[in-house]
Amino acid sequence: MKLxxxxxxxxxxxxxxxxxSDVFGLGMILDNDGNMILTEGLxxxxxxxxxxxxxxxxxxxxxxxxLYFEESDIEGFVRKLERLYPSVQYVNRLMxxxxxxxxxxxxxxxxxxxxxxxxxx
Numbered sequence: 324m325k326l327x328x329x330x331x332x333x334x335x336x337x338x339x340x341x342x343x344s345d346v347f348g349l350g351m352i353l354d355n356d357g358n359m360i361l362t363e364g365l366x367x368x369x370x371x372x373x374x375x376x377x378x379x380x381x382x383x384x385x386x387x388x389x390l391y392f393e394e395s396d397i398e399g400f401v402r403k404l405e406r407l408y409p410s411v412q413y414v415n416r417l418m419x420x421x422x423x424x425x426x427x428x429x430x431x432x433x434x435x436x437x438x439x440x441x442x443x444x
Contacts, residue, residue: 329390330366332373332381333433339367342432345407347392365390370433383434386414390435393442397425400439404429 333339336359343349349361357369370381394400401417404427414428414436426440 326364328360328364328366330368331390331431331433331435332370333367333431333435334370335432336367336369338432342408343367346404384430384436385434386436388436389428390437392437392439394439395442397427397439397441401427408432 331339336357340351340359340361343361343365344351347363349363349365351359351361353360357372359367361367374381397417404411412430414430415426417425417427419425422443424440424443426438428436428438431437
């Protein structure tokens with residue numbers, strides 16, 4: 324068995340696709356009417372479809388999981404993020420952990436938590 328995809332719920336699939344393309348360079352593999360598969364295994368699903376499947380309301384910014392990306396040029400990434408999405412909501416701005424890794428955490432437009440950190444080698 325292997326993990327194939329990670330699914331996140333979004334209110335506006337086109338807006339989310341643009342965000343993940345702009346910020347992380349992810350491209351669309353498949354658009355299936357409310358379910359969109361992006362490169363790197365990320366799946367966007369329309370909130371109404373998800374709520375119909377699980378019979379519960381989506382809770383944005385629930386802080387129970389995060390998408391994790393690595394970037395060597397973390398300062399350049401933060402500059403790009405702030406230029407493209409100046410109103411991004413941070414959980415923590417660029418910081419350095421005690422073990423030396425530099426990270427930034429923020430929410431995507433739908434309240435999904437994202438961390439970008441320097442590679443741990």
